[in-house]
Amino acid sequence: MNWLTNLNETRRSLKERLVGLVAPKEVPDNLWHKCPGCGHMIFHRDLEKALNVCQHCGHHMRLSVKKRLGMLFDDGQFQRIELPKVPDDPLKFKDQKRYSDRLKDTRSKTGEVDAIVVAHGRMGGMNVVAACFNFDFQGGSMGIAVGEGIVAAAELAVLQDAPLIVIPASGGARMQEGILSLMQMARTTVAVDKVKEKRLPYIVLLTDPTTGGVSASFAMLGDIAIAEPGAVIGFAGARVIESTIREKLPEGFQKAEYLLEHGMVDMVVPRRDLRATMIRILSLLKNRGAAGDLVALPIDTPDSADQD
């Protein structure tokens, strides 16, 4: 199967097909993607195979929650957890549009209730709980529902005696829930601390973008912080900083590699290596303290005994 046969499947008129052959830019969006990094056109099958990473320049594009979780768990198998219902639009917020209408729109567009999905499954045979942000849902912003998701994920991890992996992709707090959004910073901090208190590993996979109130709470509190290449990670938005200091920002500012250089994350890992890396870390943390085989120690020489 190549892209020609795929084109045939779309059953469009011959004329359209010909146009498609000579000018790939005009075929529907879902067949060809333009890489935001290098501008190359990438065929959708190739992009999918590469987990939304450009084969030309390595640019990591956003990944849907489904694909993200599928890529991490063994055989792509995981179970979603139904999250407790929380009040919608508690402040009855209205800007140019009602928040309740915005919510309704996003829900029908995404088919999701809010910006977080919690799932559990196995990674390398180990039980793992994961909470993954959906950036398509109002920029992955954190309101009560997202806070509830993190709390539920943390509680499930404790209940299952399983590690917790959180994967933020969020612009920060959800403004339309006002102070209640701000409080989610404290709330999620307590939640992930409960996992840590049980000495269960808490891994954060920072994806593009992780900023604002999300970065300044649970996202920066991981035992292990892994970032995806090129992901924007920081507290203040680049535009806010630019308007404060009135100068151009340095090259690569707030990118994953910049954070690594500044000591803010443990590693930057390409998407294709994420699963293996996480499984390795989890197994290293899991097998701590287990008895190994006895190894005969070298016989003490009088010299080394003196040194004590």
Next chain:
Amino acid sequence: MHILEFEKPIAELEGKIEELRHLSDAGDVNIADEVSKLQAKVDKLLRSTYAKLTPWQKTQVARHPERPHALAYISTLIEDFTPLAGDRAFAEDQAIIGGLGRFRGRSVMVIGHEKGHDTESRLKHNFGMAKPEGYRKARRLMEMADHFQVPILTLVDTAGAYPGVDAEARGQAEAIARSIETCLDVRVPLISVIIGEGGSGGAIALATGNTVLMLEHAIYSVISPEGCASILWRSAENAKDAAEQLRLTAQDLHKLNIIDSVVPEPMGGAHRNTDLMMQTLSMAVESALRDLGGVEGGVLRARRREKFLEMGRAGLS
């Protein structure tokens, strides 16, 4: 005194009184009656204006340049204040001040954002906008208080954490996250008071107390009204609308169970009668400390954590 836009009618009346006094000084016209009548009018107007301030007007009051800031409260309420400096890693950040002192006889650790009151002090304190080293110092001092079993008093007054290249390079997000984590972890009484502006993450970093008090005309919000307006209305001109929608007043936050109580301000705001403000806050803090006195450290910690874990989940519909 700096006059806010909505205070102009009050200022005009006060100006008239001043004029009359000047006249009476010059001649021997008896204007006592007229002055007291005018003064009554001023009081009435001040009271009625401040009784129904809009959220946007409260934002102005909370940011009033003459409003008492953290150092003013510390110098009045805290004896033997001994400032402690530095995060032991990079620098001393004067946007957050902290140290040991005595509040009504007992040792306390006081930590607060300081905005400064004139150009020189504003620059020194970076307008109350802390960098990571400020939050790391706060964390260090909270851990010290925990170690020595000394209650913590935080005074929150910031437009927000400093948005700058250097702050980001040194991990602003991580510093705030750790500060929140430490606030929620200590086993000593932690009282937080929002004294002016509670701006977003930079504010909550010091504000997750066992008891959270808020002055009557202070504000506390996830984002500034201007910032919110420029994102959601695409124009900072709509700041007034954003202030209405954000529910950032002490009265709203009390209704939402985000804060424990509202500390009344003198008529016309804290800046009009600083002495009275100090006395009122002193009593409020004393009563909060008393309520937490004798509670075991582990219980204090557990209650604080439970309170914030529940926030937003219950009591709303």
